[in-house]
Amino acid sequence: MAANDKVTKAETAKEEPASPILIQMGIFAAILFVSSLISPLFPASFPVPTPVIGLVLLYVLLATHIVKLRNVEKFGDFMISLIAFLFVPSGIQLAASLDILKAQGVQIVIVVLIATIVLLVVVAYTTAGFIWIRKNVFHRDVNVDD
Known part of the structure; x- marks a missing residue:
């Protein structure tokens, strides 16, 4: 050792x-x-x-x-x-659109949740695809530290 x-x-x-x-x-x-x-x-x-x-x-x-x-x-x-600082204007705009949220809030939340799940699945499969390509095509082990 x-x-x-x-x-x-x-x-x-x-x-x-x-x-x-x-x-x-x-x-x-x-x-x-x-x-x-x-x-x-x-x-x-x-x-x-x-x-x-x-x-x-x-x-x-x-x-x-x-x-x-x-x-x-x-x-x-x-x-x-800086992400929190950069998203402050978006939050202010969202507050200005509260009437839309009141009218269609449930639909917006459902769309955001579905889009988030789809995004996570696509990113997971894309990453798995890159790892598969690296292992099987380039014959290199996947190491995060590389």
């Missing part, structure tokens, strides 16, 4: 530091720029928002190790810390 601990400590010592914050911002900006170029290519009957395409691109880049987690983690954590 002691030799195994030494290897783990040696591997940990070799890890590269996180990228500077401006590089991380640049990676996010480049992904959003590419997403904005892809978004208009979808048909009008199936519009896909640019941020959704950006999330998928970032996931694919992270899963294929084109972008390392350490290259985007610090800025990603910063953006997550």
